[in-house]
Amino acid sequence: MAIDTEKNSYTIIFAIVMVLVVGSILAGLASGLKPLVDANKRFEKQQNILYAMGINANEGTSDVAFISTDKVEEEFTNTITKQYVIEGTKATENSEAYLIDIKKEETKAKDPNYTRKLPLFEGVKDGNPIYVIPIRGKGLWDAIWGFVAVDKSMTIQGVFFDHAGETPGLGAEIKQRYFMDDFAGEHLLNDAGVFKGINVAKGNADPKNERKSDNAVDAIAGATITGDGVTAMIMKDLKMYVPYFKTLN
Amino acid sequence: MGLLSKKDSKLILDPLADNNPITIQVLGICSALAITAQLKPSIVMAISVVFVLSVGNVVISLMRNIIPSKIRIIVQLIVVATLVIIVDQVLKAFAYSLSKELSVFIGLIITNCIIMGRFEAFALANKPWQSFLDGIGNAAGYGLILIIVGFFRELLGSGTLFGFKVLGDSVEKTGLYAIGYENNGFMVLPPMALIVVGLIIWVQRSRNKELIED
Numbered sequence: 001m002a003i004d005t006e007k008n009s010y011t012i013i014f015a016i017v018m019v020l021v022v023g024s025i026l027a028g029l030a031s032g033l034k035p036l037v038d039a040n041k042r043f044e045k046q047q048n049i050l051y052a053m054g055i056n057a058n059e060g061t062s063d064v065a066f067i068s069t070d071k072v073e074e075e076f077t078n079t080i081t082k083q084y085v086i087e088g089t090k091a092t093e094n095s096e097a098y099l100i101d102i103k104k105e106e107t108k109a110k111d112p113n114y115t116r117k118l119p120l121f122e123g124v125k126d127g128n129p130i131y132v133i134p135i136r137g138k139g140l141w142d143a144i145w146g147f148v149a150v151d152k153s154m155t156i157q158g159v160f161f162d163h164a165g166e167t168p169g170l171g172a173e174i175k176q177r178y179f180m181d182d183f184a185g186e187h188l189l190n191d192a193g194v195f196k197g198i199n200v201a202k203g204n205a206d207p208k209n210e211r212k213s214d215n216a217v218d219a220i221a222g223a224t225i226t227g228d229g230v231t232a233m234i235m236k237d238l239k240m241y242v243p244y245f246k247t248l249n
Numbered sequence: 250m251g252l253l254s255k256k257d258s259k260l261i262l263d264p265l266a267d268n269n270p271i272t273i274q275v276l277g278i279c280s281a282l283a284i285t286a287q288l289k290p291s292i293v294m295a296i297s298v299v300f301v302l303s304v305g306n307v308v309i310s311l312m313r314n315i316i317p318s319k320i321r322i323i324v325q326l327i328v329v330a331t332l333v334i335i336v337d338q339v340l341k342a343f344a345y346s347l348s349k350e351l352s353v354f355i356g357l358i359i360t361n362c363i364i365m366g367r368f369e370a371f372a373l374a375n376k377p378w379q380s381f382l383d384g385i386g387n388a389a390g391y392g393l394i395l396i397i398v399g400f401f402r403e404l405l406g407s408g409t410l411f412g413f414k415v416l417g418d419s420v421e422k423t424g425l426y427a428i429g430y431e432n433n434g435f436m437v438l439p440p441m442a443l444i445v446v447g448l449i450i451w452v453q454r455s456r457n458k459e460l461i462e463d
Contacts, residue, residue, distance in 0.1 A: 005318065011317040018324065018327060025331065026335075029334075037338070037341045041345075
């Protein structure tokens, strides 16, 4: 080799060329695979929404099972009859509501003059309309989010939670069935019709979750902060939909 | 061995047993503890590392004469990082649920000391073909231990293999559970992986006394 690899100028040129080559390879790959990755993300969102509505492949007490990705698109268009964007108490139909990025809306809403766009999905289950609301909040380490399916009187029909990086075995258990199943049937409003949310509580007097109107479910031991995060995101995000639901009744 | 010379086949076979990266060189322990609670992620991790290490070794070996020695560690890091991002993107596009499950562990391949170790110790000084074999051998030796540990941890910790309930249902009390067998919850936790690796080292050194240091 005739090149002097010890020279400073060579080192700098080598570094620049290497960065350019690697950068263009990765950029090319990322943009080439983007449609596939985006489709996967869309399917996942549809699976999650359908899961909250009780449309899933769960068998008995099995683990969480979604309907398969090749059927989800069709099932989603069949089940979700209407998608709305809610601003205040006004709901406009918008077939792309499920593409609204809640995180970005949350940031924009810090401006007091901005009316936040809230997505809402309406479907039919056993002849009754059922609404799915996306929520998002903070766990112990990272973001947590989910979908809550409610009926007209804001009684929960089903939920789905997910997280970016909660502790395995503790906070990460919020996406297990034994936790999510407890939410079904719980009331978000108290008897007087005031929004109370759902309190993920320990020392719950009702660990078997037989009382559905107590606005509480049993917490996961060792996951206090993640549980509080679930309580907080239900409180904060679902509350914004209450004015709209009042107009429904 | 018609395909490989004796020296070449030694490159592959040595790291599987007598020069295993985990049990002899004690490299790559961090990921061995983190992902071996179940068999499936262990296998996927093993395959990913085989890909990253063999391709990376070849790339580094091809560039060995033009890499400026002052920045060689950074160059190695860039090569690993690039390959890992490729693995990550391909999994996201073609095996989305798997990539969600492995999430952060794929990124952690970058920090796997075996990879940087082989680049520095072998690929920088050897021809591409030998480097490729060395990469395959070391990654396979690493993967082998991962799979053994994953097998025992999933079987004894959760009573399943690949998610199938091979020992019966612990809730419904069927199979082994009907006669009072219980899963060992401790097996699922990372410290137990260290102990299992320790047991493997023990077995290996008692079979081959030459491996015992003074």
